[in-house]
Amino acid sequence: MTRSWWWAALCAVGFVGGRASAGLDPHRHWSARNGDDWRAMGPEAQVAYTDGFLAGAGFAQAAETAADSAGLRAAVTSLQQSGRFRFPYGANVYVTRINDYYWWENHRPLPTWYAFWEVNTSLIGPTTEPAR
Amino acid sequence: MSMSTRWWVAPVLLAAASQAAAQSGDWTTYGGNDWNQRYSRLKTISTANVSQLIPRMIFQTGITKLGSFENTPIVSNGVMYVTTPYNTAIAYDLSTKKELWRYEHKLGTTIFCCGPNNRGMAIHGGAHVYMGTLDAHLVALGAKDGKVVWDKEVADPAFGYSITHAPLIIGDNVIVGVSGGEYGIRGSVTAYNAVTGDQVWRWYSIPAPKGDSTFDDKAPNGWWGTWAPKTPDGADLHRDVTKEKGDSAKYADAWTRGGGGVWMTPAYDKESNTIFFAVGNPSPDLDGSVRPGDNLYTDCVVAIDAGSGKTKWYYQTVPHDVWDLDAVSPPVVTSLGGKKVVVHAGKTGWMYVLDAETGKLVRKSDSFVPQENMFALPSDKGTRMLPGANGGAEWSPISVDPTLDYGFVAALHQPMNYIVHTAPWEKRRLWLGSAFVAIPGEEQYGLFSAVNLKTGKVAWQNKVAQPMMGGALSTAGGLTFTGEGNGNFNAYNSKTGKLLWQFNAGAGCNSAPMTFTHGGEQFIAVACGGNFQISYPLGDALMVFGLPARSAMMGAPSKGMMKKKTGADTTGAAK
Numbered sequence: 001m002t003r004s005w006w007w008a009a010l011c012a013v014g015f016v017g018g019r020a021s022a023g024l025d026p027h028r029h030w031s032a033r034n035g036d037d038w039r040a041m042g043p044e045a046q047v048a049y050t051d052g053f054l055a056g057a058g059f060a061q062a063a064e065t066a067a068d069s070a071g072l073r074a075a076v077t078s079l080q081q082s083g084r085f086r087f088p089y090g091a092n093v094y095v096t097r098i099n100d101y102y103w104w105e106n107h108r109p110l111p112t113w114y115a116f117w118e119v120n121t122s123l124i125g126p127t128t129e130p131a132r
Numbered sequence: 133m134s135m136s137t138r139w140w141v142a143p144v145l146l147a148a149a150s151q152a153a154a155q156s157g158d159w160t161t162y163g164g165n166d167w168n169q170r171y172s173r174l175k176t177i178s179t180a181n182v183s184q185l186i187p188r189m190i191f192q193t194g195i196t197k198l199g200s201f202e203n204t205p206i207v208s209n210g211v212m213y214v215t216t217p218y219n220t221a222i223a224y225d226l227s228t229k230k231e232l233w234r235y236e237h238k239l240g241t242t243i244f245c246c247g248p249n250n251r252g253m254a255i256h257g258g259a260h261v262y263m264g265t266l267d268a269h270l271v272a273l274g275a276k277d278g279k280v281v282w283d284k285e286v287a288d289p290a291f292g293y294s295i296t297h298a299p300l301i302i303g304d305n306v307i308v309g310v311s312g313g314e315y316g317i318r319g320s321v322t323a324y325n326a327v328t329g330d331q332v333w334r335w336y337s338i339p340a341p342k343g344d345s346t347f348d349d350k351a352p353n354g355w356w357g358t359w360a361p362k363t364p365d366g367a368d369l370h371r372d373v374t375k376e377k378g379d380s381a382k383y384a385d386a387w388t389r390g391g392g393g394v395w396m397t398p399a400y401d402k403e404s405n406t407i408f409f410a411v412g413n414p415s416p417d418l419d420g421s422v423r424p425g426d427n428l429y430t431d432c433v434v435a436i437d438a439g440s441g442k443t444k445w446y447y448q449t450v451p452h453d454v455w456d457l458d459a460v461s462p463p464v465v466t467s468l469g470g471k472k473v474v475v476h477a478g479k480t481g482w483m484y485v486l487d488a489e490t491g492k493l494v495r496k497s498d499s500f501v502p503q504e505n506m507f508a509l510p511s512d513k514g515t516r517m518l519p520g521a522n523g524g525a526e527w528s529p530i531s532v533d534p535t536l537d538y539g540f541v542a543a544l545h546q547p548m549n550y551i552v553h554t555a556p557w558e559k560r561r562l563w564l565g566s567a568f569v570a571i572p573g574e575e576q577y578g579l580f581s582a583v584n585l586k587t588g589k590v591a592w593q594n595k596v597a598q599p600m601m602g603g604a605l606s607t608a609g610g611l612t613f614t615g616e617g618n619g620n621f622n623a624y625n626s627k628t629g630k631l632l633w634q635f636n637a638g639a640g641c642n643s644a645p646m647t648f649t650h651g652g653e654q655f656i657a658v659a660c661g662g663n664f665q666i667s668y669p670l671g672d673a674l675m676v677f678g679l680p681a682r683s684a685m686m687g688a689p690s691k692g693m694m695k696k697k698t699g700a701d702t703t704g705a706a707k
Contacts, residue, residue: 042382043382043383043385043386043422044385083240083241083290088241088290089241089243089290089291089292089315090288090290090291090292092291092292092315092316092317092388092389093243093290093291093292093315093316095316095389096292096314096315096316096389096415096416097314097315097416099416099419099422100416100417100418100419103416103418103419103553103567104553105552105553123243
């Protein structure tokens, strides 16, 4: 259960991020996308990719406590108003920080999902660390 | 009181309060006066008796979460108003030394660079006080009871916005900027009606391209600017402008996340109705390749009209900054040889003197810190650079003594290596110069300097043990005060730089000091609660120093007696 929200979030990334990442190999699995893929995206694609990731992560978090679609909607609203999303910041924050993250060449082989986790941790403090 | 009659009360109160403050020894704005000079005409404490200073009051705020205690208190009508990290606002009665009220702001989403802090409040008409918060709110409180009058979200904190500086009161408006240049914000300065909280105008620190509703005609090419290959004063920036222009279409909307926080209290000139402030770094901080162009108005000193919020002029100290040498220390207005100028101490290590009317450079001082490889590009092994990413002068406000035409600046000496994009795999700080690595074994220290604004020469300079963050205060008593990260709080002879008095408060005195009178006595106050960013000991004490009570009542002792007992320096003592 602890990791289930990760899976849902990453599925969302694969869907939305894939659509936003024009020019990227659509046959590569989302879990393999890394800093080179990130830097190949234009700025608008990076924002879209990030929004997709945030949407997936937020949706999965809300789904943990919702029994139906009405509950899901209420849960999303509640999380947004209280600022309790696990990834609580806007896309611009993550895009900027991940650009900084992948500015370092040795970070570029690392998958984007890991970059999101690491950047988020540096912003808010430790959460459950996913296995690499 | 109904809204229909309330509107006229504010200007009447403000006029009365301002006049009274000028005469009474109150300190009612972050910078001491509208010009941000941090200079006081109070002179009871002077070079003749400063060696006798003792702690007369200690206010321990009692907050449970410590952070960088960067507050400069304000004093009005016998009450001291203090803010703490994480946004607790407290009022103390100076006669009884007791706490009158406390407001603890309930923070929502927060994101902030460089440690939680708040630098102070503003007061309007003696009736309301104002505090900016880490979750980017501007809160108006009743000055007498600390009750919330209104609370406005200035910007959405989820998108990287926060407020750490003391707001500025101009007429019936409260002026506030935003922080968040590390997070892809679009910086701004906003004026709110002090009574109602309604927004009056907003100025954006990142100018938009033509066609956008926020287009700024003083930046006809938007934030791209003029593609300057050099600084305005001629230093080579080693830019590849051809490549930048080639990339500009790919990064056409980078300005929407361009950074440019305004996070220190502006200066205001009433005669010209102009606000002057410094604008911080572009975003992303490190990687200039994704933000082609000059990145206006980042790293600028800017002048805007206080009534309309329109740009009057700008001076960009470092176009297309990739060294984090942004403009942060608040500008100061002063008169030099009959001419009104704006003075800014840069992270670059130079003090800029600008024509207040046009923004043209009058002079750039000699460097007040060692400089090496300015604006060099990074290399594999690292290019040694000075100043490092913290400056120079960081946010620490300078003080200007208009009788000497000296600017007093607290600065850092931190040699750093600027390295290219490779690094061993380790978790590291990702913001504020993580491409800059401190050089192991290399000495770091602080420099407190007096710069002659008429000549640009460094008049005197004192080396202290640690890089300095905090600020300066100068007085008509011939004294300049500043604090250190090791807890030292120092008084110097403003003319000669001789250290005349020192007290160690334990925690770092990393805030800008102030002075005020109460009960006929002069006091010097400084927050000594350390600094999170550069790891100085944290605490929660607001220290207030004065002469021993008996000396204050009897007046300053004779010169002969002073020399015999304490060896006090009477050179240049105020008459």
